[in-house]
Amino acid sequence: MPPLPRPQLPLPPQLRRAVVVGAGSFGTAVAVLLARGGMRTTLQTRTRGQADALVEARENVAYLPGVELPRELRIEPAAHGLARAELVFLAVPSLGLGEVIAGLEQAGLTRRAALVSLAKGLVPPDGTPPTALLRARFGAARVACIGGPAHAQEMVREGAGLVAASSDEALASQLAAMFIRAGVVCEQSNDPVGVELAGAAKNAAALAAGATEAQGLNAAGAAAGHIFAEVWRYAERLGARPESMIGLAGTGDLVATALAPQSRNRRAGELLAQGVPASEIPGRIGQAVESLESVPLLARALAGAGIEAPVNDALRRLIAGELPLDEWVALVRATVPPPARWRERAGAGGLWERMRGWFGATRRDREP
16 A cells, blocks of 8 residues: 655754664654655664665565665664764664663764654663653753554554654654654654653553453453553653643553554563463564563552552563462452542631632732
């Protein structure tokens, strides 16, 4: 199927040369879209052999089969460096992202280049959101992330609903314009940590639902709901906003992951429920499963922040083989979330305080 027609938007004037580091399914798909949209794009692989294979086949047979790589897309090994890049997309698993970030300057990254994380996981050892690491090293104005429901095959054939998040409005706007030009809907957000934690939550929730579905749909739904609620309490403490969790980057991405027949995270949960050890699951699926690594990191981050998160921690123990499946299901069914934070009742003190504030504001409004 040919790609969808794309709106003829002008390229962002400041960013015209992009490098995508990592030639997995999502990295390859992003590189294809950028090239289609008119960006001078380079896709970097880990090794020379991988680069040569992609150049010869003009297709990523291992990770994005059936999608022709545009002739305008340059392919090279990561050893070529980043000296020419104005925009660097980091499409590597979050487990190794810290090492990649540490080597960016040595790879020739210049001060003018912006950095965009495509990871939907957390960085070890403490479960740090990728943009938090990038901001600490390079400054917030140069850092962004991409979230939202974006299955790679469908994204390059029919489109997707992405979220470009950065604390810098100009960068978020430029990223959104690039993807829209390539025929993909892209929302702008100024909440990168919220978008990243939404992505981590949806992976964990899909894994939890997959591990529970055979025991009942109610239990599977409860597992996913508990995961999201626990992660949200952590995200809120970090300053994230609820729309990041309930919008495209959170529940939108969760639905796409939960419904996808080829969802790695859901399938990993199903295999856990069948008694397959977590260490064997990536080999069974044929690709890395980010949630198997990110759930323990997420549980550690929640515990470190003092967040009550029994379901995330139980999922961690299920992955580690420390919690039998029946005990996991029983815990999911029996867990009661913390009580709601009720508004202050209109008792004497609360009511009079509010009235005093209202009358004070009214009096000030009347003063000349």
